[in-house]
Amino acid sequence: MADGTDRPGHGAGGGRPLRLSAYLPYRLSVASNKASSIIARAYQARFGLTIWEWRVIAVLGEGAALTAQAICEATAMDKVTVSRAIRALDERGLIARTPSATDRRASDVALTKEGRAVYQDIAPLALDYERALLDGFSADERARLSDLLERLEARADALNADGDGF
């Protein structure tokens, strides 16, 4: 084995060795955290909003009133997190709940006037940040990134669904 290829850290495994710094789930996690951290701090500092409260405001800002359940789906948050975010926003008067006409367990949640005002402040800032993040990416690269992320999500979903063999 005097040939330098058999470095410590990987046995007879054959394929490429595991290097954390090149491992996709790790890379995704790091990129995601870096991308989120500034904006999260900004929203905390400027509006006193957690990232989950921000997400709820963002989807409600798109227009429609949504049930907590619909918010879960739209934000990829779980129902406990959504419940807590809704309560916090409600206490601050940024959203209002009205009993659902069709399901007495559920409420329709919508931004109040104040909530909409916050949204109007927040949205441009968020878009500015995204622009800054993608500065230097061509339109083609942006499209590719979007496509790759979408396919990655789809693969992960597929693995989550059946592949509990992992």
Place this chain on the structure above:
Amino acid sequence: MADGTDRPGHGAGGGRPLRLSAYLPYRLSVASNKASSIIARAYQARFGLTIWEWRVIAVLGEGAALTAQAICEATAMDKVTVSRAIRALDERGLIARTPSATDRRASDVALTKEGRAVYQDIAPLALDYERALLDGFSADERARLSDLLERLEARADALNADGDGF
């Protein structure tokens, strides 16, 4: 406001509206969480390892003994998290600490025999998982994804560094 063009959700802002489902930091976060969740559950279930303990093992498995500080840098974890992961792994006998020769505050951390055995089990599984995740991606697409993530990280770092205007 009777004209239908002023849909709720974006004011006079001009550019594209904010849609959470198309917002890059959100997309990254969702993709990252999905990609990590299966593997995290697998490591928890099969080895009783948290994702941070796993990261520490992964970098130590690359060969060199590292100080906690070096592990922080290699894993993008903060020092408290690293400290806790090291303690847990130490208690389980998967790593050993030896006082650093050059700095009496620090220890060199390395995998024990048992730790290396765990690593040998873990690494192929992690690589299988990554392969499954990237199934259907051409070599070119993988390279592009890697490049895009790297540039994204660099942009985020730059914004984190100076752009506290956010």
Place this chain on the structure above:
DNA sequence: TGAATTTAGTTGCAAATGATACTACCTTGC
């Protein structure tokens, strides 16, 4: 109909996390 199951949303509790402060040690500059 009406028992059994499912779903919407909340609550309580245990565990994980993060900020801060702390000890011990190192480094710098005088």
Place this chain on the structure above:
DNA sequence: GCAAGGTAGTATCATTTGCAACTAAATTCA
């Protein structure tokens, strides 16, 4: 060689998170 400041790593405490259990209402189906 020693005071002032910085760094490695740990401990402490408050907050956040996630799971499971719970209530109330809807749905299923015998």
